[in-house]
Amino acid sequence: MKFLRRNKKLKGISGTVIAIIVVIIIIIAAIGIYFAMTSHHPSAPTTSTTSTSTTTTMFTTPPNTSNPQVLMQLVGLSSPPSTPVTITVWDSYSSSENQAFNQTLAQFEQEFPWIHVEVTYGVGVGTSQFETAAKAHQAPIVYRDTSDSGGALFAAGLVLNLSQYLPPSVFKLYLPTAIQDWTLNGSVYGLPDNINYIVMFYNKHFVPYPPNTTAQLIQIAEEVNKTYHIWGIAYGASDEYGYRFAAWFAGFGGQIFTTQNGQIVPALNSTAMVNALQFWYNLTYVYHINYLAPSTGASGAEGQLFIANKTAIIFDGPWDLDAYLQALGPNLGAAPLPIVSQTGLRAAPFIGSTGWMISTPQASGATPLQIKAALIFILFVTNYQSDLRLWEVAHDIPANVQAYNTAITQLKEGKLQPAYLNQIMEGILEQAQYGQKFPNIPQMAYYWNSFHEYASEFFAGKINAEQASQGMEQAFVQALVQNGLLSVVLPPPPIFLISYALSMLLVPAVIVSEIKIRKW
């Protein structure tokens, strides 16, 4: 017994030493493996800027991008190359849009047999899937996303500057609002295939005429409440992230950004925000005509109530049109958002756009020939025929000028079936005249959460409107500072870290005073 015990003790001592050595070896091995596999300076093929000087002089008028020859000339190819080329495309269309896209794809493959297209379906819009793939040099060559997400990618150097590859006349093929969305610092980084924005949907059974001003809106909603005992409006202002609320903010005279000392700073803290917030607060809690829905869209509470005839007015986009058409039929009406009676300004929603971009070779590893093929591809899928197809099959509002005009003509001639759809689409398209540009600067990414955090607290009755607008501006500024988009006094060296931890109570005061100084 004693003998065994002594052995165990010996084993125990050397055991601990071995243990520590083993763990250290594991960690060192892991670090070694990691560094062996990563490189801080990714060896990327040098980006060759294809000189388009020869082609620019040829295309002063908008080229016909439905003509394959023209497309090839635009990218500097006189004839198809001898070896076929493959491009990877991430498709973020919905199923109805895909019906149109697949036809476009088939046509493309016919006209350009030397370009093989590998499509990935089911990609989400506005996700960071692309960024993760780009980090691993696995980004697709062609990518479709919203203009604001694209703006952030462009600022990060992940998508190409199309102004360097295509003559300016090409961009005249698209609606000015659409191309504006895709322009950052004078450079265009994507080609739009639709524009999208919210409109006011209403139920004709309850609403005699679409309200033109907010005073009318309140009046109609109260009538609906009294007569039919359903909600006049269902607008979940506390659930949203500021995409729709921006329309009301603009209607009360506000703007999201302003420039100060050459820097772009948020301008959320204004009387416009206070008034806009208070307006919707009153409609919810004072007049009791608005239901603060916990979710938006056709599948959310708002849409569900609308479909079930339990609310008369909602604010949504044409992407949900099919669901409402199916439910309400000829009772469905669409109109632009009303004018804010207090200011005389229209509630102007974001005119956003979704479109096609090409990744930089650093992100995708593409060769110059693949880039040319990609350019041909995105020009093709945003040309007149392709865009018109999207309109006819999926009711996307076209961004291609020709397609847009054809759409308007179709509506005026009442060509859409069923007949009542024409009037609905007219209402939807009318809103396009009264929108605001969807900001695509990198700073925009930090608007959403800042708005949501304080708007939700406001509508929960925890803070008042002034505190909410101040709070969201503060949060916005903080986020910008944290992400290096706004320069502020740099934190002192780590020696003072302890004192910072202790002085956490003083942080709010410090931040507020910094902002006050800047405003001054």
Added chain:
Amino acid sequence: MRKDNLINFLYILPILAVTILLFVLPVIYSVYISFTNLSLLHFLKYSFVGLQNYIIIFKYGYFTQLLENTLIWTLGSLVTMMGLGFALALILNQQDLKGKTIFYAILILPWAFPGFISLLVWQGLWVDPYGMMNRLILPMLHLPHVNSLTSTTDAWIELIVTNDWLSFPYFMTVFYSALQSIPRELYDIAELDGAGTFTKFFRITLPSLKRTIAFVFISSFVFTWNNFYPIFVLTGGGPGISTETFIVYAYQEAFDYSNFSLAAAWSVISTLFTVILGIIVIKYTHILESFT
């Protein structure tokens, strides 16, 4: 002896290799980038910035609020889930109970059914005033409405009740399994000695389960602390940030703001907490002796 040891080491090599590949390397990578400024703005050429992210977290970043939320979420969920599971296990453990198999089969369903749709269903159930909870169930029980949009307390109730529903079958299984293994003779002997129900419970049942409770508590504590989906789906951290936990916030930093380095820093801080708390519990309950 040495050769035997080496061959024996081979038995543990697979799990070591997999752990290194899948956990150690990503952890090292995350810790590394938490000291850089990797974000969408500094994507292809990022640089080492030292403790800047951590300074930002403590200076600007809601640290105390998130810590409080994470503790409420973890402890609130755990205590209720374990309590419920334990109670059900005790009930099922009664010898004279009929229909155990059927009851157990039904009660295990919340765990068996895909969580991704259960969460969405619960999201719909909690809508005020249209979801079934506020429309039917709560009025039936004479309880007030629960509206997670307007009240933080309500939001926590919603989160914890849903989490309880999702996880109680697991605890029920664990405790039932452990209870079943306590030999009947112990209870019989105690009864002969004149022990009442409570004495039997506190002197026999609980001590036997001490190891089970400790082990399950640690694993579930870490799991709940890192559990992202329920909060993300049900309240999104709202109202405001009153139900945001470390992990939900880190996810938002990474995927909404594309600020990967800051998200990594948050994850590191969050993990430090779990590791420290885990080590404290392990030391306190001495359960590791039985595992090695």
Added chain:
Amino acid sequence: MAVKHKIFKILRLAISYAVLIIMAFASIFPLYYVFMTSFSNAPNLISLAVSDLLPKHLYFIAYKELFTTNLYGGTFLLWLRNSLILASATAIISVLLALITGYALSRLDIPAKKILAIFIYIVTFFPYTATAVPLYLLFAKLHLLNYIGLILAYTPGTSIFAAFIAKLAIDSIPSSYEEIAMIDGLSRFQVFLRIVMRLALPVVALTAILGFSGAYLDFALAYAFLLPNVKEWTATIGLYYMAGLLNYASAPAYNIFAAGSVIMGVPLMALFIVSQKMMTRAYSNLAGVKQ
């Protein structure tokens, strides 16, 4: 005295049955919801009328959509098959890994065993959402963005946890069984396969089920790894796609989502129910009974 005992017993049983029935109802209610939604033609998950709970009409349109969609060669049945293969493979490897490790921890003398065990356990404390992106980047470099990579990514989660349970179970198997078998000429590994696995069957079942369901139900990692190739999608990816949940622009069809969940969930539930006896024994070694 006997009467008092009898009253107490009746009270105890009554309360027990009441609690069980209430909890059973609570367990089934949301699942009933899912079933009803899958048989509706409205794409909603928020039932706005109590009458929706007892529908007058059963629509099969969701199921029809589910089985007739063909996305460039990808169909739901194909995706389901992929999921089953993936999940089964994960289950098998998880079992092997967990049991080998548990056996080693229980029986074998390994240098630094305690430290290694603690190390392995603590490393899993790091949150999943933080390891997801580095994992993706790492696997992209190693060209493991496929099924093999996925299986590799799924196994440690269950295996590490199950290894400790397995260790306890193997502890309770008398080593004399193995010694006799080894004297009879079997190698240690054969002993492991034939005797230990069979006697630790509850733990094997538990690990298999947890490993299976973890891989079967995962969306995030599968989406990141498998997106480019439609024919390789798992059922979860396919389901999210068909229900329109991947793209914010399209209106989600929750009845399709519910139908898919029913189809995926029913076999899983059956698996749980069938192995419930073993599951209720898997943790029995966790209770340390002080003699």
